[in-house]
Amino acid sequence: MSRIQASFAALQAQQRKALIPYVMAGFPYADITPALMRGLADAGADVIELGMPFSDPSADGPVIQKAGEKALAFGIGVAQVLQMVREFRQTHNTPVVLMGYANPLERYDIKHGAGRFIADAHQAGVDGLLVVDYPPEECVQFAADLKARQMDLIFLLAPTSTAERMAQVGQLASGYVYYVSLKGVTGSGALDVGAVAAMLPRIRQHVPIPVGVGFGIRDAQTAKTLSQVADAVVIGSKIIQLIEHQPKENLAETAAAFLRTIRAALDSN
Numbered sequence: 001m002s003r004i005q006a007s008f009a010a011l012q013a014q015q016r017k018a019l020i021p022y023v024m025a026g027f028p029y030a031d032i033t034p035a036l037m038r039g040l041a042d043a044g045a046d047v048i049e050l051g052m053p054f055s056d057p058s059a060d061g062p063v064i065q066k067a068g069e070k071a072l073a074f075g076i077g078v079a080q081v082l083q084m085v086r087e088f089r090q091t092h093n094t095p096v097v098l099m100g101y102a103n104p105l106e107r108y109d110i111k112h113g114a115g116r117f118i119a120d121a122h123q124a125g126v127d128g129l130l131v132v133d134y135p136p137e138e139c140v141q142f143a144a145d146l147k148a149r150q151m152d153l154i155f156l157l158a159p160t161s162t163a164e165r166m167a168q169v170g171q172l173a174s175g176y177v178y179y180v181s182l183k184g185v186t187g188s189g190a191l192d193v194g195a196v197a198a199m200l201p202r203i204r205q206h207v208p209i210p211v212g213v214g215f216g217i218r219d220a221q222t223a224k225t226l227s228q229v230a231d232a233v234v235i236g237s238k239i240i241q242l243i244e245h246q247p248k249e250n251l252a253e254t255a256a257a258f259l260r261t262i263r264a265a266l267d268s269n
Contacts, residue, residue, distance in 0.1 A: 001150070002095075002127055002128070002151060002152050002175060003093065003095040003127045003150075004047060004097070004128050004174075004175035004176065005174070005175060007046050007047060007095050008046075008175075008176065008210050011046060012231075016267060017227040017230070017232060017233065017266050017269070018210070018212065018231060018232035019044055019045055019046050019223075019232070019235075019259070019263055020046065020214075020232050020234040021048060021255075021259055022048075022049040022050075022234060022236030022239065022240075023036055023037070023048070023236075023239060023255070024051040024053060024064060024068055024071055024240060025050050025051055025052060025053065025076055025080070025081040026053060026074050026076030027053075027067040027070050027240070027244075028243060028244055028245075028246070029248050029251070030071075030074035030076060032248060032252070033084045034087035034088045035251075036243070036251060036252050037050070037084070037088045037092070037094075037096070038088065038091060038092055038252065039252030039255055039256035040255060040259055041092045042256060043257075043263060044262075044263030045094055045259060046094070046095070047095045047097060047128075047176075048095070048097070049096075049097045049099045049234065049236070050081065050084070050085070050096055050097070050099065051064065051067070051068065051099050051100060052081050052098055052100030052104055053067075053068035053069075053072045053076050053077075053100075054072075054100055054103065054104055055069075056101075057101060058132060058133060059132045063241055064236060064240060067240050077104065078104050078105065078107075078117065081098065082120055082121060082124040082126070085098075085124040085126055086124045089124070089125035095127040096126055097126075097128035097129065097152075097154060098121065098128070099129075099130040100131065100132070101131065101132055101133050102133050102134055105131065115145070118145050118146060118149060121151070122150075122151060127150075127151060127152065128152035128153065128154050128175050129146060129151065129152075129154065130153075130154040130156070130178060136155060136165075136168040136169050136173075137168060139153065139172070143173075147174060152173075152175030152176075153172065153173060153174060153175075154173060154174075154175050154176060154177060154178055155169045155172070155173045155177055155178070156179075156180050157169060157177055157178070157179050157203060157207075158180045159181070159182070159195070161203075163206065166202070166203055166205075166206035166207060167206045169207060170208060170209075173207065175209065175210075176211065176212050176231065176232060177203070177207050177210075177211055178212050178213075178234060179199065179200070179203060179212065179214070180214065181196050181213050181214065181215050181217075181226075191215075191222060193222070193225050196226060197229045200213075200229050200230060210231035210232060211230055211232070212230060212231060212232030212233065212234050213226050213232070213234065214233070214235070214236065215234075217233055218235075218238045220261045220262050220264070220265035221265065223235065223265055224268065227269055228269055235259075238258070239255055239258065239259075242254055242255060242258055243255050
């Protein structure tokens, strides 16, 4: 059982929902990420999604794009992201999912040798991967290689996902799936909770693992409402906006204070 699966199993036994914050590695300061992750974990994060900066993202809205560009300007790449996870692992066991795109991972293997990314990610303490531009039909072996090291491959599903696509994802995914609640990019639009509630039973017909919901969740009330139908709530752009202009000494606590309000809302259901 992976660390992610164990976390969800424990939450289910307690009848609680998972809180999954997203932050961009190396933003807004190159060396802040391990401390920020520790703050989020201590504030009640059940899984942390850590963005890997990439020059040409396709699913990220302007807030996360800007964060990624700043991290790239600091020289943050895959090797630096793995080192951040290693530092976090010195003190915390909270599951970590790396979220990003195929190009940096494949370049890492070209540079360091075939299969090195998965091996090095496992050694660093990574628990899962969400690779936005890896469709299920093209990563059967990748999923198997991750599972061999007790790491999970997480997929996105969207309002436009067909039953066939859901079934493909259900066969390969592990840990949880991430339902993109809006048509568009991260941080966009107004969330229609009713539409999400209607979609989740359709997803569960094909997907036997927990379903997290993200994109457009910006406050405790929305998170609480969604948690009544979802297994997990994912929050990213709002955290990025909160920390963007914070001085380094206040940054981790600013993010943690916000996350505590979300945690309290989820636990009040």
